[in-house]
Amino acid sequence: KKKSTINHGSRGMSLENEINQSNQYYLSRGIAVVHKKPTPIQIVNVDYPKRSAAIIKEAYFKKASTTDYNGIYLGRYIDFDAKETKQLNSFPLNNFHQHQIKHMQQCYDLGGICFTIIKFTKTDEVYVLNFPDLFKYWKRKEENGKKSISKSEIEHNGYKIKYNLNPLIPYLEAVKTIIDHTNI
Amino acid sequence: KKKSTINHGSRGMSLENEINQSNQYYLSRGIAVVHKKPTPIQIVNVDYPKRSAAIIKEAYFKKASTTDYNGIYLGRYIDFDAKETKQLNSFPLNNFHQHQIKHMQQCYDLGGICFTIIKFTKTDEVYVLNFPDLFKYWKRKEENGKKSISKSEIEHNGYKIKYNLNPLIPYLEAVKTIIDHTNI
């Protein structure tokens, strides 16, 4: 099978890797500073051998209490999570934990620019969805409505991001539009 | 020995714990959202036992590529590190890695409010030092000057933080002063 070209997306690369690579580009150009937070780990047991590095012998993954990414762009605090789905026609809201939504709400209330980047992995389509829109659908679910956001709702409310060469995912263009429409 | 009262500091509690506790207060009041980033870990080997949580069997501590804390306050991106020293009269600059300084410089250049919180653990004295001041002393070291910042330089350029009840370390008061003096 021929390796797909970058213009057709980057099949196989995880959304996180794509974002990290894009952030590296933005950082190198002095456009934005955005880093992925390390995975939170509960460390239980550590070995300290003589003359070599400490070895963690027992540890567990903890649930993240915030989002995966934050940083600064256009002088603004930005905060977001990256989510992939294998679904074709909808994005299941159980991809989010309550505390992630709460964290974004807290940042948003203080003037932060919060959003999610959603990738439909079957079709390599990537969208930026602003937090107020995400929250609208989250509330609908909480009020016993649909447990997902339909693809057409995402198309209508979100910003489609076209794969590019550098940065691979130029998501900050959508974020700039969001900032331009934000009155704080 | 009588337990020291909170007004005399909180002998024995790590600066990080004190800051985390203060951030919890700020968060609960909707004043700021600031979280400590998880410790970065290089995971080498993970067990996935049936019917129970994944166990990390081998992992190593990685050097942090950024600072410990970031978040949003007064609509501004803030970014800082917490450093303790047992020294009485100076703060050794080898407490910082080059990449932490570089990260703060990158955020500062984009309009972020960057600083360090320094605790003299022998005397329970805590200071906020704005990044431009820290950088001045960092550059002095790079140019073969002193390898530390003297206590009196910190007293002169920094903001002394008095222990309080809630928040324990009201460091955002100093940050507000820094923001008020920043022209972006």
Ligand SMILES: [Mg+2]
């Ligand atoms: Mg994620």
Ligand SMILES: [Mg+2]
């Ligand atoms: Mg630190």
